[in-house]
Amino acid sequence: AQSVTQLGSHVSVSEGALVLLRCNYSSSVPPYLFWYVQYPNQGLQLLLKYTSAATLVKGINGFEAEFKKSETSFHLTKPSAHMSDAAEYFCAVSEGFGNEKLTFGTGTRLTIIP
Amino acid sequence: KAGVTQTPRYLIKTRGQQVTLSCSPISGHRSVSWYQQTPGQGLQFLFEYFSETQRNKGNFPGRFSGRQFSNSRSEMNVSTLELGDSALYLCASLDRQETQYFGPGTRLLVL
Secondary structure (H helix, E strand, C coil): CCEEEEEEEEEEEEECCCEEEEEEECCCCCEEEECCCCCCCCEEEEEEEEECCCCCECCHCEEEEEEECCCEEEEEEEECHHHHHHHEHHHHEECCCHHHHHHHHCCCCEEEEE | CCCCEEEEEEEEECCCCEEEEEEEECCCCCCCEEEEEEECCCCEEEEEEEEEEEECCEEEEEECEEEEECCEEEEEEEEEHHHCCCCEEEEEEECCCCCCCEEEEEEEEEE
């Protein structure tokens, strides 16, 4: 069975500071990993995904994530936070091709301090 | 391309009623998945349809059902509504690269 753990339900950073949102996964097979963002009263928007190609994945809005198999981690980072990054972020795992079920973490709410 | 669309966006029902939600996937996408989002349980997978067949199912009671039509549009039905069914219901369509694209959701309130 697959699972995702997001450390920190709330993270606050100052505008211009580094954003680091943590995600650890558990999967019995090589996983597909995703980060989604959700703004208030909206659906989920894909930020980036890992599908066993390059371990450093670049996404939209300046975000990137690094797949570390030894640490079973897929942390999301952004060098410089912007006010518009305030939202809830979800890490998700699927067991790859042929398994369309996404298992989500509990989410991290990111607050940007002016 | 137009994104995933869901109707209605908001719905208020009373306990015991039933409800049907609709989802139109991105053009060309044949797989549609449904998720329930609540503050207590987070995002949970309901089921997934491909070419009018249910391929995957989550751990929800039989009151939750779905179907998919030949044009890939999908509907989700919840019968005998309970207060705990109040949630944001999200639909997603899957592209050939195994990426799910989500719609804006239908917010259901059960009174």
